[in-house]
Amino acid sequence: MSAFVDEFMAKVKADNPCEPEFHQAVQEVVESLEPVLEKNPKYREAKVLERIAEPERVILFRVPWVDDKGEVQINKGYRVEMNSAIGPYKGGLRFHPSVYLGLLKFLAFEQVFKNSLTTLPMGGGKGGSNFDPKGKSDLEVMRFTQSFMTELSRHIGDRTDIPAGDIGVGGREIGFMFGQYKRIRNEFVGVLTGKGIEFGGSLIRPEATGYGAVYFAAEMLATCDQTLEGKTCLVSGSGNVAQYAIEKILDLGGKPLTFSDSGGYIYDEAGIDREKHAFLLELKNVKRGRVSEYADKYPGAVYTPVDAARDHNPLWAHKADCAFPCATQNEINAKDAHNLISNGVYLVSEGANMPTVPVGVELFVEKKILYGPGKAANAGGVATSGLEQSQNSLRLSWSREEVDARLHGIMKSIHQQCVDAAAAYGMDGNYVAGANIAGFLKVANAMMAQGVV
Numbered sequence: 001m002s003a004f005v006d007e008f009m010a011k012v013k014a015d016n017p018c019e020p021e022f023h024q025a026v027q028e029v030v031e032s033l034e035p036v037l038e039k040n041p042k043y044r045e046a047k048v049l050e051r052i053a054e055p056e057r058v059i060l061f062r063v064p065w066v067d068d069k070g071e072v073q074i075n076k077g078y079r080v081e082m083n084s085a086i087g088p089y090k091g092g093l094r095f096h097p098s099v100y101l102g103l104l105k106f107l108a109f110e111q112v113f114k115n116s117l118t119t120l121p122m123g124g125g126k127g128g129s130n131f132d133p134k135g136k137s138d139l140e141v142m143r144f145t146q147s148f149m150t151e152l153s154r155h156i157g158d159r160t161d162i163p164a165g166d167i168g169v170g171g172r173e174i175g176f177m178f179g180q181y182k183r184i185r186n187e188f189v190g191v192l193t194g195k196g197i198e199f200g201g202s203l204i205r206p207e208a209t210g211y212g213a214v215y216f217a218a219e220m221l222a223t224c225d226q227t228l229e230g231k232t233c234l235v236s237g238s239g240n241v242a243q244y245a246i247e248k249i250l251d252l253g254g255k256p257l258t259f260s261d262s263g264g265y266i267y268d269e270a271g272i273d274r275e276k277h278a279f280l281l282e283l284k285n286v287k288r289g290r291v292s293e294y295a296d297k298y299p300g301a302v303y304t305p306v307d308a309a310r311d312h313n314p315l316w317a318h319k320a321d322c323a324f325p326c327a328t329q330n331e332i333n334a335k336d337a338h339n340l341i342s343n344g345v346y347l348v349s350e351g352a353n354m355p356t357v358p359v360g361v362e363l364f365v366e367k368k369i370l371y372g373p374g375k376a377a378n379a380g381g382v383a384t385s386g387l388e389q390s391q392n393s394l395r396l397s398w399s400r401e402e403v404d405a406r407l408h409g410i411m412k413s414i415h416q417q418c419v420d421a422a423a424a425y426g427m428d429g430n431y432v433a434g435a436n437i438a439g440f441l442k443v444a445n446a447m448m449a450q451g452v453v
Helices: 003-015 020-039 041-045 048-052 101-117 138-152 171-185 208-222 240-251 274-286 292-297 334-342 358-366 380-394 400-424 431-450
Strands: 057-066 072-083 089-095 123-129 161-165 232-235 258-261 264-267 302-305 322-324 347-349 370-372
Touching: 003 020, 003 048, 020 041, 020 048, 020 101, 020 358, 020 431, 041 048, 041 431, 048 431, 057 101, 057 138, 072 089, 072 101, 072 138, 072 161, 089 101, 089 171, 089 380, 101 123, 101 380, 101 400, 101 431, 123 138, 123 161, 138 171, 161 171, 161 380, 208 240, 208 322, 208 347, 208 370, 208 380, 208 400, 232 240, 240 258, 240 274, 240 322, 264 292, 274 292, 292 302, 334 358, 358 370, 370 431, 380 400, 400 431
Parallel strands: 089 123, 089 161, 232 258, 232 322, 322 347, 347 370
Antiparallel strands: 057 072, 072 123, 258 264, 264 302
16 A cells, blocks of 8 residues: 555544444545546645545434333434535435444445446435344334434435435335324425335335346446356345346346345255246245245255354355345455355456455456446445435336336446546556546545535
8 A cells, every 4th residue: 555545544543443344445445546636636635535534424313112022122323424515415224233333434435436426416325223123023113213213304304315225124114214204394205215106216226226236247248248148146145136136137148046144045056037036035025034945945956054163155156157245245255255266257246335355356356357346336226216316306206117227327327437437547447446436536526616515
């Protein structure tokens, strides 16, 4: 690293102690932007990067609620409003025991660049709670989300901050929160995205992140005159992102082989076809079951439970052409990255946020595989949230085909921005640098125009 990067990161770590995910995200961006700052010293003089790395506002609150046994429970609630230079704050809410401030700052920081790449007028934010919806009844989830929204409603609005879903926050949770916001504020506005179709949601929104990651992969393959037809694909996760990545892989002629949850993963050598995919959707979205049940239904599939003693995830050790990490941050460690390369994978398109550790990213870039980082490859979700906002403002509902076409167009645009930005700074084919540079420039120029605020 250069003296500038060392000095910058030393200050970030001193100002934000014990937040390793945030440090990791900032360092990756700073390293990519060094040539931009050298060429454009005005950004350094105005300390634009220092301002981007500092949230405009952090909101922390308690969330008291009553469980089905009548016992009072207390969780933490957060909203990190990172940057609003190009539009109102936009980013998901995550409900998971791992949620803490540093994790949300990393996600909000990434969101700033991701939203910039979409070409839509959206700033970056993120929020959530250490509440775990897993194993909770619908009534418990409702009581928690109503309490959460009672406080959050003070800080959000359709022209201020528009949250969406993330891990642990699906249609059920969004519905409960929207109802509580409407009840408290006495207004029906598009304050949340990911809503049900009946009350202002957009077609394709649940599918958008997974679809987008696959569209981005298809654009990367097109640079080599290839398509997804016949490609074998490893997918992690089994939530919305993974489910619809699998669906779009099938649409484009690929052969998905895997998916996972916190208990373990499925490897189906015969491939996950339409019938098996429908079973997965029913299993996770309706029954809220575990992926191990897939192996009971389809004996040809192999279920491997998680083993904390392992130094790698065997899901990434199968022979394949493409990989779509769609579960969570840092799920591909250094050994996993080596296993992917050694087993023939030459394309990685990230459906999750920062799922690859820095050493793995360096390996992918060094080996010059087609590697789409999350801030570019998984931007389809927030892009379609932006399209939902547009429909809410217009009081219109677009058809499935129109939303999908707009999503596809946005992913093509994001891919082209990454390619062009990387080439402009002599790093052809480096999607990490391209995404960081293209995302930064739009936000930085807006900040420069608006003064020191």
